[in-house]
Amino acid sequence: MKLNVGLLGGGSWGTTVASITSKNSHTTIWARNEETVREINEQHTNSKYLPGALLHRDLKATSSIEEAVSDADVLVMGIPSQHFRSVLREAKPFIRPWIPIVSLAKGIELSTKKRMTEIIAEELPGHPAGVLTGPNLAKEIHNGQAAAAVIAMVDHTIAKKLQPVFSTGLFRVYTNNDVIGCELGGALKNIMAIATGMGDGANAGDNTRAALITRGLSELTRLGTAMGGKRRTFAGLAGMGDLVATCSSSKSRNHHVGFEIGRGKSLTQIIEEMNEVAEGVKTAKVVMELAEDYKVDMPISREVYKVLYEGNTVIDAFKGLVKLESGSEQEPG
Ligand SMILES: NC(=O)C1=CN([C@@H]2O[C@H](COP(=O)(O)OP(=O)(O)OC[C@H]3O[C@@H](n4cnc5c(N)ncnc54)[C@H](O)[C@@H]3O)[C@@H](O)[C@H]2O)C=CC1
Numbered sequence: 001m002k003l004n005v006g007l008l009g010g011g012s013w014g015t016t017v018a019s020i021t022s023k024n025s026h027t028t029i030w031a032r033n034e035e036t037v038r039e040i041n042e043q044h045t046n047s048k049y050l051p052g053a054l055l056h057r058d059l060k061a062t063s064s065i066e067e068a069v070s071d072a073d074v075l076v077m078g079i080p081s082q083h084f085r086s087v088l089r090e091a092k093p094f095i096r097p098w099i100p101i102v103s104l105a106k107g108i109e110l111s112t113k114k115r116m117t118e119i120i121a122e123e124l125p126g127h128p129a130g131v132l133t134g135p136n137l138a139k140e141i142h143n144g145q146a147a148a149a150v151i152a153m154v155d156h157t158i159a160k161k162l163q164p165v166f167s168t169g170l171f172r173v174y175t176n177n178d179v180i181g182c183e184l185g186g187a188l189k190n191i192m193a194i195a196t197g198m199g200d201g202a203n204a205g206d207n208t209r210a211a212l213i214t215r216g217l218s219e220l221t222r223l224g225t226a227m228g229g230k231r232r233t234f235a236g237l238a239g240m241g242d243l244v245a246t247c248s249s250s251k252s253r254n255h256h257v258g259f260e261i262g263r264g265k266s267l268t269q270i271i272e273e274m275n276e277v278a279e280g281v282k283t284a285k286v287v288m289e290l291a292e293d294y295k296v297d298m299p300i301s302r303e304v305y306k307v308l309y310e311g312n313t314v315i316d317a318f319k320g321l322v323k324l325e326s327g328s329e330q331e332p333g
C-alpha cells in the first residue's frame with residue numbers, strides 16, 4: 001500500500017524530492033506561492049526553481065498547509081533552516097500523532113545553534129525525526145543523472161520503512177542511524193563549498209581546491225565528532241560525498257557565493273541577485289560559536305567567516321591559511 005507523503009517547501013530541492021516520492025507514494029507538496037502551486041498541478045513544472053524540469057505527473061500541489069499535512073503518513077520538510085521552525089509550528093496543529101518527520105535542510109538555526117531534528121524534537125516531541133542527505137545537487141537529479149543519498153533515523157526499522165519511499169532506480173538511498181553526523185555533514189560542507197568557490201573564483205588552482213576539501217573534511221569531522229556525530233559518517237555520503245560534490249560544482253549555490261566573492265563581488269550584491277538559499281552563509285556564523293563552545297579549531301571556517309562578515313579579502317583568507325603552522329596530518333581529527 002502506498003504511503004501519503006506531505007512535503008513542505010516548493011523550492012528546488014523540496015520540489016525535486018516531491019517528484020521522486022511521487023513515484024512511490026501519494027505526495028502532496030505545499031508551496032507558499034500560488035503560481036508555483038498552479039504550475040505544478042497544471043503543467044507539472046516549477047519554472048522559478050527548476051527551469052526546464054518536468055515533474056512527476058501524480059505530484060499534487062497545494063497552498064494549504066492543512067491539506068498537505070493532515071493525511072500524511074510521513075512529513076518531509078524542504079524548508080531552509082532559518083525558517084524551518086516557523087513552518088513546522090504552522091503545520092503542527094494538522095500533523096497526525098507519531099508520524100516520522102524527515103528534514104531535507106542542510107543548516108543550523110542561527111538563534112539557537114540547533115540542528116533541524118533537534119527543532120523537530122522540541123516542537124513535536126515523540127515524533128521520530130530524521131534527515132535525508134548526501135551529494136544531491138537538485139538540477140542533476142532532474143536531468144536523470146544517478147545519485148546516492150542517506151536516510152538517517154535513530155530507529156533503524158523506521159529508516160528501512162522510509163528507504164523505499166525515497167528510492168528510485170537512479171536515486172540510491174542508504175540507511176544510517178547517526179542522525180547527528182548526517183545532519184552536521186550536510187550543514188558544515190556548505191562553508192567548505194564557499195571556501196573552494198572563493199579559491200576557484202580567484203583562480204587558485206586544482207591543488208588548492210583538493211587541499212581545502214581534504215583539510216575541510218578533517219575540520220568538519222573534528223567539530224562533528226565533538227558534537228556527537230560518528231567519525232565514519234563523515235567519511236560517507238553525508239560527509240565526504242557531499243563535500244566533494246558541493247565543493248567542486250558550479251551547480252552549488254554555496255560554491256557560487258564563494259566564486260563570486262573570489263571574483264570581487266560583495267556578499268550583499270551576490271545574495272540580492274540569487275533567488276535561492278545558500279545555507280553556508282548563515283552556518284558560517286553559527287559554526288564560529290560552536291567551535292568556541294566545543295573548543296575545536298576551525299581554521300578554514302574562520303577565514304570564510306572573516307571574508308563574509310569582517311571585510312577580509314580572499315587574499316587575506318589565503319594568507320591566513322598559508323601562515324598557519326602545519327601540524328601532522330595524523331593528528332586526531
Ligand atoms: N537544491 C539542492 O540541490 C539541495 C538543497 N538542500 C537543502 O534543502 C533545503 C531547501 O533548499 P532548496 O529547496 O534548495 O531552497 P530554495 O532556495 O530553492 O527554496 C526554498 C523554498 O523554501 C521556501 N521558503 C523560504 N522561506 C519560507 C518561509 N518562511 N515559509 C515558507 N516557505 C519558505 C521558499 O518559498 C522556497 O520554496 C536547504 O536547507 C538546502 O540546503 C539539500 C540538498 C540539495
Ligand SMILES: O=C(CO)COP(=O)(O)O
Pocket residue numbers: 106134135136137138190193242245246251252253254255277278279
Ligand atoms: O547540498 C547540496 C548538494 O548536495 C546543494 O548544495 P547548494 O545548497 O550549495 O546548492
